[in-house]
Amino acid sequence: MATATAIGARPGGQRAEGFSLGPFLLVPASLLVVAFLAAPLLVLFRYSFNRYSPREFMVDAFTLENYARFFTDAYFIGVLATTVQVAAVCTLVSLLFAYPLAYLMARTESRWKSALVIAVVFPLMVGNVVRAAGWMAVLGNEGIVNHLMLSIGLISRPVRLMYTPFAVYVGIIAVVLPYMILTLQSVIEGIGREVEEAAANLGAGPMTTFRRVLLPLSLPGVIAGGTLVFILCMNAYATPVLLGGPQFKMMAPALYDQFTRTTNWPFGAALAFILMTSTLLLTIVGTTVLSRRMHHRKLEAAPR
Amino acid sequence: MSELILDRLRKEYGSFVAVDDVSLRVEEGELVALLGPSGCGKTTTLRMIAGFIEPTAGRITIGGRDVTWEPPYRRDTGMVFQSYALFPHMTVAQNVAFGLEMRKVPRAEAETRVRQALDLVRLGHLAERLPRQLSGGQQQRVALARALVVNPGVFLLDEPLSNLDAKLRLEVRVEIRELQKRLGLTTVFVTHDQEEALTLADRLVVMDHGVVQQVGTPEELYESPANLFVAGFIGRSNVLRGRLAERGRFISKGGLALAVPADGMAPGEAALALRPERIVVAPGASDGGVVGRVALVTYLGAATEYRVTLDGGETITASVPTPRPGDPLKQVAAGDAVTLTWPAESCRLLAPGPGATPDEGGL
Numbered sequence: 001m002a003t004a005t006a007i008g009a010r011p012g013g014q015r016a017e018g019f020s021l022g023p024f025l026l027v028p029a030s031l032l033v034v035a036f037l038a039a040p041l042l043v044l045f046r047y048s049f050n051r052y053s054p055r056e057f058m059v060d061a062f063t064l065e066n067y068a069r070f071f072t073d074a075y076f077i078g079v080l081a082t083t084v085q086v087a088a089v090c091t092l093v094s095l096l097f098a099y100p101l102a103y104l105m106a107r108t109e110s111r112w113k114s115a116l117v118i119a120v121v122f123p124l125m126v127g128n129v130v131r132a133a134g135w136m137a138v139l140g141n142e143g144i145v146n147h148l149m150l151s152i153g154l155i156s157r158p159v160r161l162m163y164t165p166f167a168v169y170v171g172i173i174a175v176v177l178p179y180m181i182l183t184l185q186s187v188i189e190g191i192g193r194e195v196e197e198a199a200a201n202l203g204a205g206p207m208t209t210f211r212r213v214l215l216p217l218s219l220p221g222v223i224a225g226g227t228l229v230f231i232l233c234m235n236a237y238a239t240p241v242l243l244g245g246p247q248f249k250m251m252a253p254a255l256y257d258q259f260t261r262t263t264n265w266p267f268g269a270a271l272a273f274i275l276m277t278s279t280l281l282l283t284i285v286g287t288t289v290l291s292r293r294m295h296h297r298k299l300e301a302a303p304r
Numbered sequence: 305m306s307e308l309i310l311d312r313l314r315k316e317y318g319s320f321v322a323v324d325d326v327s328l329r330v331e332e333g334e335l336v337a338l339l340g341p342s343g344c345g346k347t348t349t350l351r352m353i354a355g356f357i358e359p360t361a362g363r364i365t366i367g368g369r370d371v372t373w374e375p376p377y378r379r380d381t382g383m384v385f386q387s388y389a390l391f392p393h394m395t396v397a398q399n400v401a402f403g404l405e406m407r408k409v410p411r412a413e414a415e416t417r418v419r420q421a422l423d424l425v426r427l428g429h430l431a432e433r434l435p436r437q438l439s440g441g442q443q444q445r446v447a448l449a450r451a452l453v454v455n456p457g458v459f460l461l462d463e464p465l466s467n468l469d470a471k472l473r474l475e476v477r478v479e480i481r482e483l484q485k486r487l488g489l490t491t492v493f494v495t496h497d498q499e500e501a502l503t504l505a506d507r508l509v510v511m512d513h514g515v516v517q518q519v520g521t522p523e524e525l526y527e528s529p530a531n532l533f534v535a536g537f538i539g540r541s542n543v544l545r546g547r548l549a550e551r552g553r554f555i556s557k558g559g560l561a562l563a564v565p566a567d568g569m570a571p572g573e574a575a576l577a578l579r580p581e582r583i584v585v586a587p588g589a590s591d592g593g594v595v596g597r598v599a600l601v602t603y604l605g606a607a608t609e610y611r612v613t614l615d616g617g618e619t620i621t622a623s624v625p626t627p628r629p630g631d632p633l634k635q636v637a638a639g640d641a642v643t644l645t646w647p648a649e650s651c652r653l654l655a656p657g658p659g660a661t662p663d664e665g666g667l
Contacts, residue, residue, distance in 0.1 A: 204402070
């Protein structure tokens with residue numbers, strides 16, 4: 001009803017004027033953001049135009065050579081491609097895994113509901129490193145999976161699971177799944193159950209109801225969860241390092257190497273900004289495509 | 305359109321019986337209202353008919369077809385939800401067309417039928433709006449059109465008027481009844497509002513605690529309630545508890561001896577129900593009636609109610625047409641003595657079960 005009123009609001013409608021505390025409440029948070037996020041980023045951005053010298057490490061300069069190096073080096077292009085691929089696949093898979101569970105959690109009236117929510121949230125309390133160590137115990141040559149397959153005679157020698165892309169995918173999906181589930185759950189909970197019942201009542205089977213009613217209405221949740229998870233995946237550090245091994249390189253570990261091992265700060269800074277920019281661009285492209293689809297439906301539905 | 309039969313329909317949640325062996329036959333084109341207080345099982349019954357809740361036992365037949373175990377989308381019922389449940393991302397026309405699309409009705413025919421259905425509820429000009437751009441009453445009519453356009457075997461309404469304001473409620477009520485009559489729809493209507501049920505329905509099913517208390521036409525329920533619950537729920541009743549001394553003579557707990565119809569119950573413990581509007585009030589104490597003192601006079605416009613405390617301590621409320629100026633009754637105020645009379649045949653003897661009204665005696 002509130003929306004209906006807003007649409008029908010008088011053009012000359014008056015807004016209550018007077019002193020508002022609102023803007024002042026933003027001051028502490030704004031200061032924090034400037035001091036701890038914007039300032040370091042600006043410094044880093046400046047670094048990315050400096051020159052690296054093996055003896056002096058960093059020489060003040062204004063050059064684009066760090067960025068040029070990235071785009072001409074097949075190795076680093078490959079690292080970015082791997083990162084984007086891992087992020088895209090993990091986002092998609094976690095979406096597919098999370099949706100049914102999120103739906104179940106949103107709709108259940110069971111008294112186990114809160115237990116289910118806690119079970120989903122619980123992994124977030126364990127750090128990524130600890131969880132990666134857990135996966136090592138599961139996927140290693142002496143790990144549970146190999147042990148099981150050996151003992152039932154499925155394989156005769158341990159299969160290499162650790163330090164493979166597979167291990168990284170599994171590890172990252174496990175990390176991001178809770179975020180996806182919780183985001184989707186809250187959006188699905190906001191969609192009235194009666195809307196689904198109405199579709200069923202009008203003759204729509206479960207698949208049709210999902211496609212025509214539930215999915216379009218939960219698209220904002222898909223976009224929000226997808227964005228959140230994609231950003232997390234793009235910036236994954238601990239999981240690819242611990243589960244992927246030295247051969248498997250993603251952007252976050254690669255730029256960390258530049259800062260610590262090679263001590264090439266200018267190039268590391270450039271990598272950081274390339275990662276940030278590509279994450280931002282891909283996120284914007286992805287959300288626009290999805291919102292277009294959503295908007296398109298609305299345009300079809302708009303008065304002709 | 306088809307006949308709907310519920311055969312000993314039952315729903316248990318653990319040890320709680322929500323619907324207790326409800327049997328009902330709704331004729332083709334008949335409008336039946338399920339009426340009762342909240343938690344009486346009426347909505348559960350309706351949702352079992354629609355297929356949203358699986359019964360624990362019993363059978364549901366629509367047009368001769370057993371649909372007890374069919375999923376909702378194979379039942380051919382058209383439901384109007386209390387919240388309307390319109391699809392917020394579809395226009396009015398798309399909402400109404402949804403059911404036709406599911407039935408694979410050819411596009412041209414579907415468009416014609418959507419237009420007809422919207423004209424039927426006088427919303428043809430709003431076909432391209434989104435639901436959130438409509439008022440509550442308009443959304444309600446879209447929900448009606450969406451359910452009706454598919455020509456459902458059974459038309460189901462779940463408290464469809466409860467979200468409308470009082471004036472609109474009256475309008476839509478008349479509209480629903482006209483549509484239902486014109487289209488000859490077999491209809492089940494759930495409501496907790498007895499006035500709504502009395503004015504709309506061909507027959508009423510009064511439920512309480514999952515059990516059907518009485519089925520009948522509005523008049524049957526009003527004139528001959530089967531028990532104290534129905535007597536208190538349909539209209540209002542004064543209830544006097546006591547015993548039937550012999551056929552035709554009732555003695556209340558307060559010691560009042562009253563003549564009652566001689567048919568029916570055997571002597572023993574009983575309750576007596578009496579409609580307030582069947583009682584005549586005369587000023588002053590006199591023989592040939594029940595004497596008491598006025599405790600409260602309530603002016604209601606067309607009618608005035610007198611709450612009268614009898615000598616035995618019991619309370620009876622009488623509702624009479626508001627006296628004209630000059631009528632001696634006009635002068636009667638709280639504390640004055642009055643004489644109450646009523647025809648013996650307006651008393652109804654009932655089994656002394658629990659009643660529906662908490663402030664029994666004084667209504």
